[in-house]
Amino acid sequence: MSWELIKEELKARFRKVKLLLLDVDGVLTDGRIIYDSAGRDSKFFDVHDGLGVFCLGKFGINTIIITAKNSKTIGPRSKDMLVAEVFADIFPKTAVLDKILKKYRVALDEVCFVGDDLVDLSLMRKVGLPVASANASSEVKEAAVYVTNCLGGRGAVREVAELILKSQGKWKDVLEFYGA
Numbered sequence: 001m002s003w004e005l006i007k008e009e010l011k012a013r014f015r016k017v018k019l020l021l022l023d024v025d026g027v028l029t030d031g032r033i034i035y036d037s038a039g040r041d042s043k044f045f046d047v048h049d050g051l052g053v054f055c056l057g058k059f060g061i062n063t064i065i066i067t068a069k070n071s072k073t074i075g076p077r078s079k080d081m082l083v084a085e086v087f088a089d090i091f092p093k094t095a096v097l098d099k100i101l102k103k104y105r106v107a108l109d110e111v112c113f114v115g116d117d118l119v120d121l122s123l124m125r126k127v128g129l130p131v132a133s134a135n136a137s138s139e140v141k142e143a144a145v146y147v148t149n150c151l152g153g154r155g156a157v158r159e160v161a162e163l164i165l166k167s168q169g170k171w172k173d174v175l176e177f178y179g180a
Helices: 008-016 047-058 074-080 093-104 118-124 138-143 156-167 171-177
Strands: 019-022 062-066 085-087 111-115 129-132
Touching (some): 019 093, 019 156, 062 093
Parallel strands (some): 019 062, 019 111, 062 085
């Protein structure tokens, strides 16, 4: 969605964000999990989403991954993206919320969470800016304040990162960093 088309009330919510929480499967990936014959999993991550998360970290917005599953693929990818912390094998996802709020010194209304499926609902109902990826379940979309135009694993996280950075006046700094 074009920045100009975002309503002022929604821009104000993005402006408050100090911390981004992300699900993995269906948000940072397209939801597919591939198992090889040895039982090892593979996931598809989008490079554009990764650059969005990297830019958030570079310009002062921490990102934390909270996933109900665990995968060896998450560690290297989160390091590439400058993710501040990863919580894996977490259910319900709200189980780590108080710890995160205290550690990162943020209030609930300063937290954005992007989810896509039922396991994300408890956390979406707590944070100030719940976002659903375009491929999210209908229940998650109903709980969201914003539904991305892009699919999970195909630009949804980049879309959210840009909205945060633009709303906070940091997008010009990102462009300057890349020589644009």
